[in-house]
Amino acid sequence: MLGLTLKLPVWQAPMAGISTPELTAAASNAGVLGNIGAGYLSGEQTEEFVQRVKRLTKAPFGINLFVPEKVQADLKQVETAHQLLAPYRRELGMEEDESGMPAAPSAFNEQLTIVLQEKVKVCSFTFGLPPEEVIEQLKANGTVTVGTATTVDEAIACERAGIDAVVVQGSEAGGHRGAFQQPESMIGLMSLLPQAVQEVSIPVIAAGGVMNGKGVAAALCLGASAAQLGTAFLVTEESGAHPLHKEAILSANEKDIVLTKAFSGKTARGVSNRFIKEMQKREHALLPYPLQHVLTSGIRKQAGRLDEKEFMSLWSGQSPRLGKRQTVDELVIHIAKETEEALLAANATMQNMKRSNH
Amino acid sequence: MLGLTLKLPVWQAPMAGISTPELTAAASNAGVLGNIGAGYLSGEQTEEFVQRVKRLTKAPFGINLFVPEKVQADLKQVETAHQLLAPYRRELGMEEDESGMPAAPSAFNEQLTIVLQEKVKVCSFTFGLPPEEVIEQLKANGTVTVGTATTVDEAIACERAGIDAVVVQGSEAGGHRGAFQQPESMIGLMSLLPQAVQEVSIPVIAAGGVMNGKGVAAALCLGASAAQLGTAFLVTEESGAHPLHKEAILSANEKDIVLTKAFSGKTARGVSNRFIKEMQKREHALLPYPLQHVLTSGIRKQAGRLDEKEFMSLWSGQSPRLGKRQTVDELVIHIAKETEEALLAANATMQNMKRSNH
Known part of the structure; x- marks a missing residue:
């Protein structure tokens, strides 16, 4: 193909x-x-x-x-979005953010x-x-x-x-x-x-x-x-995801995986945490993508350094229970085997039904 | 099975x-x-x-x-929900609804x-x-x-x-x-x-x-x-769905299929129409299921009689483009054939990849 x-x-x-x-x-x-x-x-x-x-x-x-994408925000919106993040910056021991329009080249x-x-x-x-x-x-x-x-x-x-x-x-x-x-x-x-x-x-x-x-x-x-x-x-x-990110997925169930705009201003799916929950009621005050992404960048990096998963973007699809700690080679070998087995099993179901109806 | x-x-x-x-x-x-x-x-x-x-x-x-399910609503909520529906009843030429708590035995x-x-x-x-x-x-x-x-x-x-x-x-x-x-x-x-x-x-x-x-x-x-x-x-x-319901699905695309609580108070998926759109901003004022269902029952029936699909509950899944006007027998015969074909085609893809890698 x-x-x-x-x-x-x-x-x-x-x-x-x-x-x-x-x-x-x-x-x-x-x-x-x-x-x-x-x-x-x-x-x-x-x-x-x-x-x-x-x-x-x-x-x-x-x-x-x-x-x-074309993006627009006025300085007042930007100021509000900055203020929304200020308590998190303090909690993570970060300096006050420079206010003003974030650069998103x-x-x-x-x-x-x-x-x-x-x-x-x-x-x-x-x-x-x-x-x-x-x-x-x-x-x-x-x-x-x-x-x-x-x-x-x-x-x-x-x-x-x-x-x-x-x-x-x-x-x-x-x-x-x-x-x-x-x-x-x-x-x-x-x-x-x-x-x-x-x-x-x-x-x-x-x-x-x-x-x-x-x-x-x-x-x-x-x-x-x-x-x-x-x-x-x-x-x-082999993945470069933070160890706590991997762990969060491997211990999650499908109901923990939510949609949020909190990290970037654009809808994304990941494991729920404190930042997502607290920002949920304030989504109207977030900047549009990619400005919000730039604005939360420092917080996400600092959270990674401090092993503080409540402020990381823990992206994940809705099937966390299927996740396995393994190497890429092992994953690919398993997929090859399982794909053929799944097709065979499905075919056997169809053939058995046919036989039992004759 | x-x-x-x-x-x-x-x-x-x-x-x-x-x-x-x-x-x-x-x-x-x-x-x-x-x-x-x-x-x-x-x-x-x-x-x-x-x-x-x-x-x-x-x-x-x-x-x-x-x-x-256990359901609770106070008379004030019920009155608000009645009032919300009153304009639709008038538009459909229906009498004023009896107010008071709807019976949901x-x-x-x-x-x-x-x-x-x-x-x-x-x-x-x-x-x-x-x-x-x-x-x-x-x-x-x-x-x-x-x-x-x-x-x-x-x-x-x-x-x-x-x-x-x-x-x-x-x-x-x-x-x-x-x-x-x-x-x-x-x-x-x-x-x-x-x-x-x-x-x-x-x-x-x-x-x-x-x-x-x-x-x-x-x-x-x-x-x-x-x-x-x-x-x-x-x-x-053979289905008992209103002809306009069938037609709405067969002419819809996947983006027209939305979630709504407007008809019953419980989340359900169907083809969007005027009633769903107008009630969207008023979901807080709807009664819980099954009271809202009882309350909208007359409107849905009248809409059916008048062929007015903008007030019907046009339930549908997210795959309307796959819908076909056919008999149940034809549907089942097609499914039997397609299921086997799909499994064969998937298997052929896997086998071809194997061969081209040897």
Whole structure:
């Protein structure tokens, strides 16, 4: 599919702020598509990241970029949002924040230059569609382009823009919602995937709630060309997630996984904690993405240093009970085995029913 | 499974207010499990319904009962809720409503007597668990008992209560949420199903978003013993749904399907319309279930008579694009064929990848 030679129809989800060169390379070396979550990287950091992955693997890998969004906030809103965070900064022993408009520069154009220069095999986009000339340029350069959709209409928009494939993100998915059309919709993968497959001709990659071979088998049955797994890779040994983040997922149940705008101003899914709960009633006072993300950046970093998980963004999909502490290799081997077993078991159920009716 | 001899691992969802004896019998005659949605029926109506189904089919069928809930509202709340509906009653040419507390009697005990008397093969429960002696009595009488769960914990509670099987209802599902523990959770089937299968030993039936053989195949891969389909049966020719209800689903896309408490006071999923939109900002003033249901009953009936879909409860799951106008027989034949095809195609994908890597 898409000229990628994978051993399994599985993509490791690009997780901005979490995926490391080691994780991406381990995934690609294991025979699935490793992906770099470049969303928060500068151009220079993107270049270093890509080159480090290349030193660690000869297999194809992808990179995910955040399409920049226009954002507006007046100084009064910014001041209110600053004040909302002040007690948390104090509690974490941090200095008073500089007030004023947070700087949220996008490295999108620099990143694109790196993707072209390094001829990265796959380039996916989240939070929107790049300009058509960018898509053309990447394709001409041998890069497979991939969009992210949370509705069938967004998948159709990806196809119309000339993109090669689309990741459909079910409501189960961890981290940020990739929605780029209004209003935001929360559509379960069991509904979103077969409807997208029915309505577009490009390959559809299934994301949201899939953490093992049963999920991969289900995605294939629903017409997906591959399944993209985030949380399953997040809890592996090679992942760069904070140990308390991994632990929070592995000890959570599906009801602990909530939606929040508290960390970034954009809806995202993760394990509930004090920061999410306390900010819930104040969502109207948060800045729009990416300004809120910039504003909480110091708090999240300090929380990581202090091992204080109540102030970390503990992104997770809705299937935490399926998470396992293991290496990427072990995860991929398990998925390969389980996928075939799941298909065999499903087929046996159908055949047994047929037999008992004759 | 459960001593039922079905041709396919498929259950027609009991849809209170929509399923007719003809629909239930057509489903059972086609080789899947037909189900009666008895939720809103009196004891007498339940008896007539069951006996009519028995005249139409010799195959096993099930019945679904609503477990009664304690409900409280003071007269002031009731008055406000009445006033909220008054303009709609006027617009539909109805008389002023009698004010005062709406009567919401439960026929649960009478219905149980009928289920025992008629030895209905399967009895499922929604909105809670029946007392343990009821479960024991039904089982001793040869009836398979089935619970409804929206979280893994609710599925575990079903198993612990001694129930034989559990329907897990993904967030995609149409109609009322079967949640009976607080807080309500919206968990996609791709997450809910494999986690429930992992945590309970009783058979798990998958509900939510499944409308065709691809979905049935996916549910089997995720470990379900069967898939329960509501919307797919709702749009069949034999269904008792209002023609405008069927049409609303068949012309909807997944973004038109929303959650609302407007009709009953309990969260339910359906096609958005004027009543849902206008009541959205007034959800705080609605009465709790089932009082709001009783209060809007006249409006819904009048809307049906006047062919005014803006005031009907147009329940639907999140996969309306997969809906097809067809008979129950055609639906079941298509599902059988598609399920096998989906499993074959998924298996071929896996085998091709293996081959190209050798």
